Amino acid sequence: MPRSQSTSERSTSSQQTNPSRWQGAGWPAFVSSLKDVAVIEDAPMRGTFATDAGGTSYGMPHGVVIARSAAQISALLKAAQAHRVPVTVRGGGLTTEGESVAFGGVLLDMTGMSKCLFIDPQKLEVRVEAGIFWASLAEHLRRQGMDYLSAPLNLTSSVGGTLGVGGIDVNSARFGCSADQALALQVVTPTGEIVECSDEANPELFRRVILGYGQFGVITEATLRIRRYTPIRMRYYYYASLRTAIEDLQMLDREQAADYTGILTMMDAAINLLVAFDSGEREAAFDAKWHSRVRGMGEAAFSARAFLSYLVRPWRWGEALFLRDRKRQLFPEFRRPEHTRDGKMEDRSVVFSRAVWKFWGGRQMVIPDLATSSAKFAEAVERGNAVCKRFFPRYTLYCVGIRLREEHRPHYEMSCIPPDAAGWAYGCEFEPMIGDGTWSRDHLQSFKNAIYDIGVEMGASYYRFGGMMKGYVRRVFGDPLVDRHLAMKRAADPAMILNRDVIF
Amino acid sequence: MEFSSCHGCSLCLLSCPVWRQTRDVRLTPHGRAKALQNGASAADLQASIASCTLCGACEPACPEEIPLIDMILELRRQQPIQVARGDVPSEKEISVGNVLLAGEVLRQDPERLKRIASLLDIAVAADDGSDISRAIECGAALSSERLSSFMGSFRNAKRLVVADGLLLRKLREWLPEARVVSLGEALSTLEAVRARLRATDLYVIEPRAFHADHARLVRHYDALIKARNLKTNLDLQRLAVPTGASSAAKRVDPLDQARWILDGRAFERVVVEDAADCAVFARVTDRQVLHLGDL
Structure with missing residues (x-):
């Protein structure tokens, strides 16, 4: 990865990390020019979008537009170019660094365009408006016995937002990141053209928009690959060592031993490798070939081991009690009878997502992450874990693999997929359990910086590198690549109005 | 009211019939809570307040456990919606x-x-x-x-x-x-009624009562579904999709809701708990529509 120390220092010293507010020059004339586009300017509506899921970044748009059609968005962007008014696009608003927060200008609420347009079970495709939540899409698909390939474990992520940044699921080691399931898009470019793009039609735009962090257009419709729905059978293996768990995860991914894999931890004291299967055949094959190679323990054995370990370490009994209580809260949530039939979990996205919001959600969500090649991953997680320990008493790590698709490599440039990854990339989210606790913004920012500095040192990437963390974009990708993308952005968006505070 | 606890996760939107039909966040619990956090009064929220069907699906969905129905009822006390008044019974009895x-x-x-x-x-x-x-x-x-x-x-x-x-x-x-x-x-607890339910029935749960006691009733209906192999109007979150037929609010079109409940589902009869749903389903399907008490 090109990273000249002197060049990086020079670049970052002049780059602002926190976005500046657009001051509203020409706003009345802009609004007047929008004859068929309703701009909502009342304070309560604008305030609805003042922050994102992260809850640490605040900004007020001058007005909100609820997306209704590609033609409406086209008119909006053409006027925004002419009047140089920033437009910030928001789907589910599940960014954590203010990427979907408008610091002045227009907030475009894409959830206004959230219909499922058609499902083709024969071709295994669905066409949707891009503001649709994945959970809403699942509702439509399940009526036809279908399911999407992969989506973030969060019910209110939008399809368009996810395609713009990547998206990871516990089956990403098999299907790739969520953006990889996109077959074709309808995009409104920053200058207002409505363009259909895919690998065949307007492929350059398709490459830029997928994993493009909203820089090169507004995704208004998407055609996605889908599959037959199956309930899943879950297995849990427990570890006391992060490295051992990661080695097992990567072994299972490499050999495609399971349909779903991921690591979820309670600090580094209880490390859970989740393995799941779409069919009895896959599970039987796993039992025959891989089960004996997995070094994790069952729940009972791990609990007994942990009990003995804590028994002789009274100074860690507080941690032991926390783990016990957390287990008592969490486990029933993953085994709710209404989502279980014949020992299989139905609607895994609902089960996981509800647990995410219930046990990890809050007013503030700080989730720095590292995305690395397979070879660097264990070291990155161990170093990130040490940072977590330094900053917070309680935290969670969430690790998954992402199968890379060679034909999609052009999409991956300057994205969460690290350039040195081959075969699989790996991501780890480091999430402190903030709960109702109060932490200063300095503390939270220092924690994020400490994690992201590991990424710079190791030549990694990040899932969340925009918004308040965009100061890392040049440090991690280097000036030549960023400047090339900036030139493309300037060509596509002459007034630099679309999602202007996200990357550049 | 605890609207200040809302941090905008939008989970309430997923099950909200008003959201499904309008895609306008202002008319949802999320929109109301955020507007109140930003200084709106009940008068500012008149359209939103009048649109809610009180189906209650948002309440069990809310991770902050905000009493969203109490919130909208309180707002309606401040900003009543106009409907015809029902008759006050003249008979007096001790039951x-x-x-x-x-x-x-x-x-x-x-x-x-x-x-x-x-x-x-x-x-x-x-x-x-x-x-x-x-x-x-x-x-x-x-x-x-x-x-x-x-x-x-x-x-x-x-x-x-x-x-x-x-x-x-x-x-x-x-x-x-x-x-x-x-x-x-x-009714669904009576063995005589349960025995008459068929695997080919689409069973429509009355949403207001269901969501008011969701944690308990979701188990009751799950057992019923498994015992009789029923299809229901529950969504993937196990929240009941309402028709809104019993609602005084008229923003939601019950026929559109009923069509969505039926969409993609194979069934021979529709069995409803809410008598008001009989007429609604009868207008959107040529299959038999029964009240649970008719079985």
């Missing part, structure tokens, strides 16, 4: 034992009401509080005399079976010692 509060729609069908009362072996209350329910729903003032007269009727009742899901929610608050169950739960 003992098991009592059925039939509600407006069921009362209009004496044959069905008689059949249900017989199935449940229950007395039908002359005063079923329909006017009170309607006043609560619209935010109209309730006289304390009327309320105490109504409540006094049931002071000695052992078990109240309530067809109106909104009234049921309030009766649980007002009569914490009484056993108050929904008509749907009461």
